[in-house]
Amino acid sequence: MTTLSYALTDSATMLRRQLRHMLRYPSLTLQLAGMPIVFLLLFVYVFGGTLGDGLGGPSGGRAAYVNYVTPGILLMTVAGAATGTAISVAMDMTEGVIARFRTMAIARVSVLTGHVVGSMIQTMLSMCIVTGVALLVGFRPTADPVEWLAAIGVLAMITFALTWLSVAFGMVSKTVEAASNLPMPLVFLPFLGSGFVPTDSLPAGLRWFAEYQPFTPFIETVRGLLMGTPIGNSAALTVAWSVGIGLVGYLWARKLFNRDPTTP
Amino acid sequence: MTTTPPQPAITATGLRKSFGDHLVLDGIDLHVPEGTVFSLLGPNGAGKTTTVQILSTLIRADGGEVRVAGHDLARDPDSIRAAIGVTGQFSAVDKLLTGEENLILMADLHRLGRAEGRRRAAELLERFDLVESGRKMAATYSGGMQRRLDLAMTLVGDPRIIFLDEPTAGLDPRSRRGMWQIIRDQVAAGVTIFLTTQYLEEADQLADRIAVLDHGRLVAEGTPDELKRRVPGGHIRLQFADARGLESATHTLGEVSRDNDGLTLQVPSDGSLRSLKTLLDRLEDESIEVETLTVHTPDLDDVFLGLIGHHKNERVTTP
Numbered sequence: 001m002t003t004l005s006y007a008l009t010d011s012a013t014m015l016r017r018q019l020r021h022m023l024r025y026p027s028l029t030l031q032l033a034g035m036p037i038v039f040l041l042l043f044v045y046v047f048g049g050t051l052g053d054g055l056g057g058p059s060g061g062r063a064a065y066v067n068y069v070t071p072g073i074l075l076m077t078v079a080g081a082a083t084g085t086a087i088s089v090a091m092d093m094t095e096g097v098i099a100r101f102r103t104m105a106i107a108r109v110s111v112l113t114g115h116v117v118g119s120m121i122q123t124m125l126s127m128c129i130v131t132g133v134a135l136l137v138g139f140r141p142t143a144d145p146v147e148w149l150a151a152i153g154v155l156a157m158i159t160f161a162l163t164w165l166s167v168a169f170g171m172v173s174k175t176v177e178a179a180s181n182l183p184m185p186l187v188f189l190p191f192l193g194s195g196f197v198p199t200d201s202l203p204a205g206l207r208w209f210a211e212y213q214p215f216t217p218f219i220e221t222v223r224g225l226l227m228g229t230p231i232g233n234s235a236a237l238t239v240a241w242s243v244g245i246g247l248v249g250y251l252w253a254r255k256l257f258n259r260d261p262t263t264p
Numbered sequence: 265m266t267t268t269p270p271q272p273a274i275t276a277t278g279l280r281k282s283f284g285d286h287l288v289l290d291g292i293d294l295h296v297p298e299g300t301v302f303s304l305l306g307p308n309g310a311g312k313t314t315t316v317q318i319l320s321t322l323i324r325a326d327g328g329e330v331r332v333a334g335h336d337l338a339r340d341p342d343s344i345r346a347a348i349g350v351t352g353q354f355s356a357v358d359k360l361l362t363g364e365e366n367l368i369l370m371a372d373l374h375r376l377g378r379a380e381g382r383r384r385a386a387e388l389l390e391r392f393d394l395v396e397s398g399r400k401m402a403a404t405y406s407g408g409m410q411r412r413l414d415l416a417m418t419l420v421g422d423p424r425i426i427f428l429d430e431p432t433a434g435l436d437p438r439s440r441r442g443m444w445q446i447i448r449d450q451v452a453a454g455v456t457i458f459l460t461t462q463y464l465e466e467a468d469q470l471a472d473r474i475a476v477l478d479h480g481r482l483v484a485e486g487t488p489d490e491l492k493r494r495v496p497g498g499h500i501r502l503q504f505a506d507a508r509g510l511e512s513a514t515h516t517l518g519e520v521s522r523d524n525d526g527l528t529l530q531v532p533s534d535g536s537l538r539s540l541k542t543l544l545d546r547l548e549d550e551s552i553e554v555e556t557l558t559v560h561t562p563d564l565d566d567v568f569l570g571l572i573g574h575h576k577n578e579r580v581t582t583p
Contacts, residue, residue, distance in 0.1 A: 006375075013372040021360045024401070096356035100417070103320045105346035106373050260323040 007107035014114025021088075022122055029122050032084050033129040036077040040130065043069050043196060044137055051197065063138055070134040070141075071223040072195025075215055077130050078159050079186040081123035082166035089115055089170025090179030099261065112167055112253055119163045120156065127155060141226040151225040154238060158218050161242040162186065164249030171256040189215040194223075214241035271334055273298045273425050273456035274319060279328035281314055288314045290480040291328070296473075298424075301447070301457040303471035305464065305568065310477040312460035313353055316429045319458065320350045333425055349423030353430045355410045356417070359403040363394050363413050366402060370420035388416040392446070408439035415446060425456045432466060444469055464568055476571050483571045491567045499530045500543060503556040516550045517543075533559070 022029060043051070044066045052065030092098060092115070101111050131139075143151060166183050173179035192209060193199065193216035199207050210216055217237035224231035274296040281289040288311045296302040304312050317323045319332060321341040330337035333347035350356070357366050364385055371381030389398045392412040397405060402413060411431065418426060428447070432440040447470055451457060461467055467474050468488045475485040484491060504510045504527045513529055514522055521530035533539045540559065547554060 009375060010373060013369065016372070017358065017361070017369055020365060024360050095358070096352060096354040097358045099322060099352060099354075100350065100356035101373075103322055103345055103348065103350045104373055104421075105342050 003107070007110060007113075010107040010110035011113040011117070014110045015117045018114050018118025019121070022118065028084060028088075029125055030129075032081045032122065033077065033126040035080050036073050036126075036130050037133050039076060040069070040073045040134060041137070043073075054201070055198070063140075066134065066138045067140060067227055068223075069196060070131075070139045071219050071226060072190045072193075073130060073134065074127055074155065074222060075158070075195060075219050076187065076190045077127050078123060078155065078162055079183070079189065079215075081119065081126055081159070082162045082169075082186055083180060083183045084122070085115065085119040085163055085166040086170035086173065086179040086183050087176060088119070089167050090173050090176045093171060093261075094176075102261065108257065109254060112257060115167055116160070116163050119166075120159050123159045123163070124152075124156065142228045143226045147225045151222055154218075154221055154225065154235075157242045158238065161244075161246035161249065164246050164253055166249070168249050168253035168256060171253060189213055190219065194219050214238075214245065217241065271298055272296060272331075273300075274302070274330075274332050274458060276319070276330045277328060279315070279318065279330060280326045281311075281318060281323075282326055288480050289318075289325075292477070292480070292482050294475065294482075296456060296458060298456050299451070299454050300472040301451055301459060301470050303467040303474045304458070304460045304477055305462070305467050305474055306460075306477035307462060311480045312477055313429055315477070316350070316352070316427050316458070316460055320348055320427045321345055322350075347423060348425045348427060349418035349421060350427045351411075351414050351418045351429070351431055353433060355414055357402045357405075357410055357413050360401060362399050362401055363389060363405070363409075364398040366413060366417055367420060370417045374421040376420075384420055388419060392416045393442075408435050408442075411435060411439070411443065412446075415443070419450075423455070425458065426450060428457060428459045430460055430462065432461070432463065440466075476568065478571065484567070494567060494570075498532070498534055499560050500533045500540065501558045501560060502529045502531065502547075502554050503527060503558075504529075505553060505555045509553050509555075512550060513547065513552050513554075516546060516552065530560075 044062060048062040048065040048069070052061040052063065052068070055064055055068055057064045098111065102108070141148075166186075169182040170179045173182055190196070192206065193213055194210065195215065199210040199216060202210055214237075217234035218241070220229070220234035221231055221238045223229050224234065272295055274294060276292065276294040278291045278293065279289050280287075280291050292311075292315070294302070294315075304315060306312050314323070318325045319330065319337070321337065321344055325337070332344045335341075335343040335347070337344060358369065361369065367385035367388055368381050371384050376384060389395045392415070394409065394413060394416070397409060402410060405413065415428075415431065431447070432443050435443065444466070447457060447459070451470075457470070459467070459470060471488060473485065473487055474491060476483050476491075484494065486494075499521075502513065504513065507524070507527065510522070510524070510527050510529065514520065517529065517531060520532075523529075531543060533543070
């Protein structure tokens with residue numbers, strides 16, 4: 001077997017380990033979906049009537065707003081799941097079994113890829129739950145099957161990139177508490193972008209930030225695919241940001257894992 | 265055909281390691297022949313765990329040459345990893361998986377294949393008395409069970425060299441003896457064992473050679489018997505009913521260790537019947553009443569405590 005096939009076999013083994021963990025604690029997956037659902041309901045039922053009118057569309061009101069906000073909530077799900085990944089990586093790194101893996105002749109990166117792929121599956125499941133609830137409260141996407149597939153693909157790509165970053169966050173944190181705080185800004189980025197209100201309604205400084213941070217093109221691309229709004233250069237920006245974040249996250253995580261572990 | 269001497273399983277020369285300003289290993293040399301049990305003995309903080317972590321490729325040394333299973337540690341750690349098994353001081357089991365799943369995880373990482381992995385897991389559960397709890401989460405296991413599972417996981421890959429870092433710390437006497445038997449079975453199968461412990465009895469029971477580590481330096485090395493011979497720990501302890509008996513015995517016996525508060529004397533002795541009889545005759549001649557008498561033969565405790573500069577009990581020596 002070649003090095004690559006070793007890496008794939010070992011990663012599959014580590015993924016099975018992560019999936020077992022997930023099945024043993026399904027509550028974590030539900031929790032990851034819970035927070036965005038609360039925000040969805042809050043924004044649709046409490047603020048949605050007023051915010052929807054402010055969108056300036058033909059229909060307005062709550063029905064328009066649920067269509068506007070759902071892509072933002074989906075990206076919030078990805079960001080929230082990144083926090084979960086950082087926590088579970090930080091917790092896992094304190095376990096003695098990780099030290100055992102390090103003394104075995106396995107593809108080292110598989111410990112990390114197991115986490116990444118496991119977290120991706122978990123995040124995609126959370127997004128399914130969130131989408132289900134959104135559909136129940138009146139989300140009516142206009143996407144055809146191809147656009148749906150594209151939207152899922154884009155969300156998977158963003159999730160992959162942010163998951164690598166959060167794996168690095170989980171490893172750079174000395175404590176589990178630190179790991180839960182470090183990715184926190186990610187959860188706020190959808191608010192400081194086009195997730196909840198159009199960026200042109202923001203004051204100048206904030207608008208500038210919103211237009212240049214990655215979550216705005218992420219949200220615009222997903223919104224465009226699901227709701228048929230114009231995408232423009234958001235798709236290209238999304239790919240570029242994803243590749244950049246993913247690469248930084250991967251290299252950083254790998255470097256952190258190859259360091260000597262601090263004594264347990 | 266010429267016979268070559270057996271290849272050493274582990275050699276280290278001038279092994280050094282610091283954590284920041286704190287010097288943990290100050291140039292230690294090790295030589296462990298294949299198929300033997302080598303025990304590294306020392307108090308907490310002596311550097312035992314650090315030594316195991318370096319030899320088992322977990323952390324890097326600052327200096328020194330190390331070869332394990334014929335491979336250079338700095339250049340080819342992966343070949344070493346393929347030959348060794350490690351059971352650390354801290355439980356290295358996945359607590360969210362069952363015992364069986366933990367063993368199958370190891371089998372998968374050794375790429376044994378599905379059928380062979382299951383067969384091996386079942387065999388190890390049987391051998392380590394874990395069949396009943398094989399389908400329970402390892403988090404529910406007792407300390408002794410987790411330790412057994414830990415060692416079973418180490419054995420999945422049939423390692424030729426096993427590192428055991430304080431394998432019986434915190435275990436009750438029965439579990440400890442069980443663990444010793446498992447270790448002996450491995451030795452019988454030709455496996456080399458590198459064992460750290462702070463229990464002298466454990467080193468005495470299991471090890472072919474013992475090295476004593478203190479403050480990052482090896483202060484003694486040898487077989488258990490060689491080490492015991494290094495310190496004259498054997499003596500007869502006499503307990504008296506009153507200070508007068510103690511006084512006259514001290515007068516009669518001359519240079520002995522005396523404890524005024526405890527009303528005891530320690531007379532150097534090799535523990536033989538002849539020396540005991542001589543001592544009793546002398547006391548008899550002077551009509552000195554002895555309340556109790558105990559014979560103390562040297563054990564590794566004497567060696568250990570003598571070497572690392574502590575004293576088991578404060579002695580008042582008569583001038």
